[in-house]
Amino acid sequence: MSGNIKTFKQLINNTEVICRVNFNGYPKGMFEQDWHIFQMVNSGTWRDPSQWPTEYRERLKAYKEAEIYFRDDIHDKIRQDVKPDSSYRQYQDVCAKLVARYVFYLVAHDMKTIIEGLERTWVKIIIKDRQEIECYAFHDEVSSLADQCYIQLSGQFLLGRVYAPWLYKARIDASVIDRTVSHEMQHQVECVRGLYEREYKMQDKIKRFMRIHPNQWLGCMSQLYGIFCNIYTEGLATFINRRYGARIIFDLPKIEKHMELLEKIAKTPDKEKSIRIYEDEFRPTFYNGEYYVGYLMCCTIGINLLRQKPGRFKAVHILHPKDEWISFKDLDRFLHEHKVVQIEFLDQETFNQTYTLLTKINDQREFIRLYTRACDELGLTWPAKFYDFKFFDHLKRLATKYYERYSRVIEKKYEND
């Protein structure tokens, strides 16, 4: 069994960091089946879903969800009859080494806080089947402790994003790997700061309340509360993993739609229904929902820091609809006029200052306060400024109001019985 576990150690600022990559959840047989699928799909043999053999259908779906279904660059290599030797052992070696390298790099740079005051810390990367973890990466905040970070990664994701490009093209999808690992590691930073502890306490409270009052209305409350927390934690994690991204996209119609969906969730007393709205409409993809909303809030706080700097930052660099510089005081008018605007991402120094500022705060209320102040100082108005305490309270009031109405209906129902 131990052959499936790779261990790497590095001393960083007097802390021994041990990164363990465990492949037990993605064994040889599974890898070989997926590797076969990868060959068949990328050679073009199974390109069209109608050509998929029935016995592979479920696994092929997992492929598609990991965004590694078909790659032109690898298809070209296979067509040129490039046939490198591959093996499960090699897959493990390549992926484990690479993931450990990213982990050490992050701990030594952006995420030093997770080793502060520790003699030793563990980062445990668990490789699993994509179908089992239902996403390609996540930080397991329930198992993680201050000195134990648990991250689960999909085996197919590594196969398609690291191993196959390494084998065929002698390179990997570095930006995707960096984005993924840094996003999940950021959750460990939050875990160390005790953020999840607070979230779980609140969710426990909600759950306890639901046991005493078994009506379903609180279902939407817990959904809503989860979103409130995620706006900060997922927003910040997205802000980190997009730190080398070139642009910030302000999409006002998307923002409006998202805020309407939040209201819709707050008006839905039925738990199952509110979950469905959340999963199907609010957060169908990674660039939506609390990820997008929270990320934009972080960016706005950063843009306001930029405004306060002397010299060359007196204006905002617009990349789309066309390349131009506009003054900060014209930003709101410009956003409303063009609706979808791309702005150059923050320079490294401003990014670092924003990040430092954001990690000093401890809950979403402080986050909202910081964001609201940034908007006001930048002169942003709805929907460029889309979130504040008024809206936060409005959502909670809506949820409560619908609860009252709903409970009256229930009372009536019992009266009639």
Ligand SMILES: [Zn+2]
């Ligand atoms: Zn996340």
